[in-house]
Amino acid sequence: MNFHYPSGKKYVTVDSTSKKHIKKSPTQFGKRGMSLEDELNESNQYYLSHGKAVVHKKPTPIQIVKVDYPKRSAAVIKEAYFRQASTTDYNGVYQGYYLDFDAKETKNKTAFPLDNFHKHQINHMKACLAADGICFTIIKFVELDQIFLLSATNLFYFWDQQKKGGRKSIPLNYVKKNGYLINYHLNPLIPYLDAVDDLLIKKHEGEHNAK
16 A cells, blocks of 8 residues: 655555665664654653553544455555644643643754744644643754753744744754753653643743732
8 A cells, every 4th residue: 555745755665574775773762763753652651551641642644545445345545645734743631731742853963943843833832822721842852862842932932033034943052941851761761741840830830920
């Protein structure tokens, strides 16, 4: 079966018996070859099994374009496209709060390029934030093996400034100063809810000061 990404490129399955086409993944803490998505999925499973939070990755919508019916009782999908997701990667509930966030990786060592995001994702996060949700992004600097949680409001600042001629990336120094460094742990692998706790404290302080 042929799958196509939003760019139109086909998703090609590599024969697991052919070693010459397999790229070596960089060594990471805990398990080798895990992407940020894999690490977060494992962490979310830990949170769920321990009753801490219910957070899931949203499935990528698929558009089926070709189906064969070899017999009346069965249908075989022959071709489909991965449609571009209209929202963020993850959502869920934690301590009665709605969480909505995206996870991004970059090999850039000094800044996080804003073109990793799409306009519809930013608009979605702004809508969630306006509805009193907790929104953020989790960024992994792959070459540095460092992960940060950055609040949506910090992300919006740079996103909006680029329209006015501002820079098209978020400096690493800004992320370090205004974000939350998430150190790898055993269980969960990425304890990002510790950083969310800090976001909630700031939220409560802001609500108290506004009274």
